[in-house]
Amino acid sequence: MKRVFKFPQLFLTLFLLVFVACSDDDDNDGGEMMQEDPTIVDLAADNNDLGILVEALTRANLVTTLQGDGPFTVFAPTDEAFTAFLSANNFASLDDVPVDVLTDILLNHVVEGNNLSTSLSTGYVSSLSTAGADGRALSLFINTEGGVTINGVSTVTTADVTASNGVVHIVDAVIGLPNIVDHAVANPDFSSLVGALTDGGNTTFTDLLSSTDTDFTVFAPVNAAFTVFDNPNNNDLANILSYHVVPGTAAFSDELMSMYISTAGTNADGDALSIYIRPDANGVEINGSTSVIATDVVATNGVVHAVNQVIDLPTVVTFAVSNPTFSTLVQALTDLTPNTDFVSVLSAQDGNGDDPFTIFAPTNDAFDALGDLPDEAGLVPVLQHHVVAGANVRSGDLTDGISATTLEGDAITINLPGTGDNIADITDGAGNTGIGIIAVDVQAYNGVIHVVNTVLLPDTSN
Incomplete structure (x- = not known):
């Protein structure tokens, strides 16, 4: 039987199948192009309420930045918000705002990441503005209690406008560049401190901590800290608050180490009180009892660290107990001399005892070099020989050959400058020379501590 092939019909069928397939591909390509999400800048440009924002981004040369991959979260101020900001800051128009200032302000509205409103929580985030102290990224305080507010001044009015490179939240006020006071006021957990x-x-x-003349580090007690603080020594509250402020530096958490820093708090002579910082496995500890519970709230004029206690004015005992370098000294003053209440004696302040004190504090290595410690009867005069009562003698008060009588009764002599690495040399009551003062001016409210590398010995023959 002869087979017949119907070429025209077969060819037509194949042609139609290919044509339909190609048409489907073209339709899909066109659909994908039309469905592509706009960028953050596109969204702003298409919103009649964000015209000034677009103008500001253009003037600050940030359009390309916000057209980048991101993702970014942008808190976008409305035209009304910008108008109020310009008026409040005495700018006739956007053109009057210095470009560098405008750039920092705009970047302070931008956060890395695609943060929808459902993922925002109360706490601090870093903006893209590097107008913070030491060029650090400024902090933004997000408060999600009853809506979303930023730094206590700007409220989200329209949330979750999604773009191809992030999300936009429209806000009702321009977020300024916060100083330390602004951050304190914005966070409800600092309301007791602000009060x-x-x-x-x-x-x-507020005048001091709004200043731009210098940077500050503030250890800010949270509300719970004020609730339990009863000011046991009846110290002046203003001086206590000053003691939480370190002027002249912005000390960020990655820069903190075991060290003493001078604060704005003072003793009766006006000397700046020291504060002892000690990082450990659990975080950062202050004066041996207060913990830093939140770090690095970055402001234009410094940094804030939240702490869990109000830090009372320190005594010389505070510094001895808080520094592990003096653990043997503390043991000698307490466990090894139970019949002599050195703690009470050295805690006296405001002229209620033998204060103020100048303490020459031996390190653990100094005690190790001494060998076995004597019993209490022999140890008490040794410890008293490290204390000069009734005087707060700082390093600047020392002169070559100066002599001071100790609480034990014998005098010590100080010579300047010291030999080798010593800041000064001491001759003790027993006539031992070359004893080194290796650190000076750890300033407490009731006295000052200088660190020595050798235990001072009194004259036992008198």
């Missing part, structure tokens, strides 16, 4: 700082209309602290 204490401004009690009775006091503006001393």
Whole structure:
């Protein structure tokens, strides 16, 4: 039987199948192009309420940045918000705002990541603005209690406008560049601190911590810390608050090490009180009892670290107990001399005892070199020989050959400058020479500590 092939019909069928397939591909390509999400800049440009924002981004040369991959979260101020900001800061128009300032302000509205409103929580995030102290990224305080507010001044009015490179939240106010006071006021957990700082209309602290003349580090007690603080020594509250402020530096958490720093708190002579910082496995500890519970709230003029206690004014005992370098000294003053209450004696302040004190504090290595410690009867005069009562003698008060009588009764002599690495040399009551003062001016409220590398011995023959 002869087979017949119907070529025209077969060819037509194949042609139609290929044509339909190609048409489907073309339709899909066109659909994908039309469905591509706009960038953050596109969204702003298409929103009639964000015209000034687009103008500002263009003037600050940030359009390309916000057209990048991101993802970014942008808190976008409305035209009304920008108009209020310009008026409040005495700018006639956007053109009057210095470009560098405008750039920092705009970047302070931008956060890395695609942060939808459902992922925002109360706490601090870093903006893209590097107008913080030491060029650090400024912190933004997000408060999600009853909506979303930023730094206590700007509220999200329209959330979750998604773009191809992030998300936009429209806000009702421009977020300024925060100083330390702004951050304190913005966080409800610092309300007790703010109340204490401004009690009775006091503006001393707000003026100081708004200053741009220098940077500050502030250890800010949270509300719970004020609740339990009963000021056991009846110290001046303003001085206590000043003691939480370190002027002249922004000490960030990655820069903190075991060290003493001078604060704005003072003793009766006006000497700046020291604060002892000690990082450990659990974080950062202050004066041996206060813990830093949140770090690096970055402001334009410094940094804030939240702490869990109000830090009372330190005594010389505070510094001896808090520094592990003096653990043997503390043991000698307590466990090894139970019949002599050195702690009470050296805690006296405001002229209620033998204060102020100048303490020459031996390190653990100094005690190790001494060998076995004597019993209490022999140890008490040795410890007393390290204390000069009734005087707060700082390093600047020392002169070559100066002599001071100790609480034990014998005098010590100090010579300047010291030999080798010593800041100064001491001759003790027993006539031992070359004893080195290796650190000076750890300033407490009731006295000052100088660190020595050898235990001082009194004259036992008298």
